[in-house]
Amino acid sequence: MNVAAVHTTSQSFTHLLYLIAANPAWAATLREEIEQVIEQYGYDKESLDRMRRLDSFIQESLRFNGLGVLASTKLALQDFALSDGTILPKGTFVAAPLRAMHHDDGNYADAGTFQPWRFYREVDECGGEANAQSMTTTTTTYLSFGHGKTACPGRFFAALELKMITANLLLNYDVKLEGDSTEIPPVSWYIASRVPNMKANVLFRRRQKD
Numbered sequence: 001m002n003v004a005a006v007h008t009t010s011q012s013f014t015h016l017l018y019l020i021a022a023n024p025a026w027a028a029t030l031r032e033e034i035e036q037v038i039e040q041y042g043y044d045k046e047s048l049d050r051m052r053r054l055d056s057f058i059q060e061s062l063r064f065n066g067l068g069v070l071a072s073t074k075l076a077l078q079d080f081a082l083s084d085g086t087i088l089p090k091g092t093f094v095a096a097p098l099r100a101m102h103h104d105d106g107n108y109a110d111a112g113t114f115q116p117w118r119f120y121r122e123v124d125e126c127g128g129e130a131n132a133q134s135m136t137t138t139t140t141t142y143l144s145f146g147h148g149k150t151a152c153p154g155r156f157f158a159a160l161e162l163k164m165i166t167a168n169l170l171l172n173y174d175v176k177l178e179g180d181s182t183e184i185p186p187v188s189w190y191i192a193s194r195v196p197n198m199k200a201n202v203l204f205r206r207r208q209k210d
């Protein structure tokens with residue numbers, strides 16, 4: 001559980017931290033939404049559901065950055081026939097090509113560009129439409145949490161966690177990269193894993209509330 005839960009969430013948040021520090025305009029838009037929702041509805045799980053721009057921002061980072069090249073790696077413990085007749089002999093490893101799918105223009109317009117509001121949809125009421133599509137909705141082309149019967153069972157928890165940490169950051173701190181840089185610090189690759197920069201500094205200042 002620790003392996004599945006900890007590095008996934010912390011790496012995902014580190015990407016968000018750099019994105020926010022490098023893009024003050026996106027940070028301002030997110031902060032405005034978070035403050036508006038809290039002012040109108042208070043701060044609870046339903047309010048987090050109502051933060052649709054925040055949801056879109058995190059989903060876009062999961063799409064664009066992701067954890068690496070592959071998702072849903074499986075080992076055939078016995079000969080296994082796929083529905084199209086392909087036989088996976090016992091001992092075969094298979095995985096879904098997460099990064100290739102997420103960066104295919106056929107699946108996402110201008111897939112190589114980070115578009116923070118790509119998944120934003122305006123909704124009136126929380127509960128129905130608001131939750132129908134979100135960062136936790138897996139599809140055959142959005143594979144950040146895998147898909148099908150072994151899709152990540154921790155994703156609803158992870159989504160709340162990421163939203164709460166990001167909201168807390170935006171509500172209480174101004175952040176920026178060293179030298180006011182707007183360049184995301186370069187990522188590292190470990191075999192098929194894509195890891196956010198581990199050495200860059202982010203400057204934090206407690207927000208001056210008026």
Ligand code: HEM
Nearest residue numbers: 004005008009012071072144145146147150151152154158
């Ligand atoms: C942003 C955070 C996370 C990401 C991107 C993520 C991603 C994934 C992916 C891609 C899989 C493979 C799914 C498949 O085989 O189709 C997976 C499986 C899993 N995840 Fe997560 N995960 C995250 C957070 C968490 C958290 C917080 C927990 C637990 C509290 C968790 C628990 C698990 C478990 C137990 C599995 C194995 C499920 C199975 O094979 O039946 N994950 N996750």
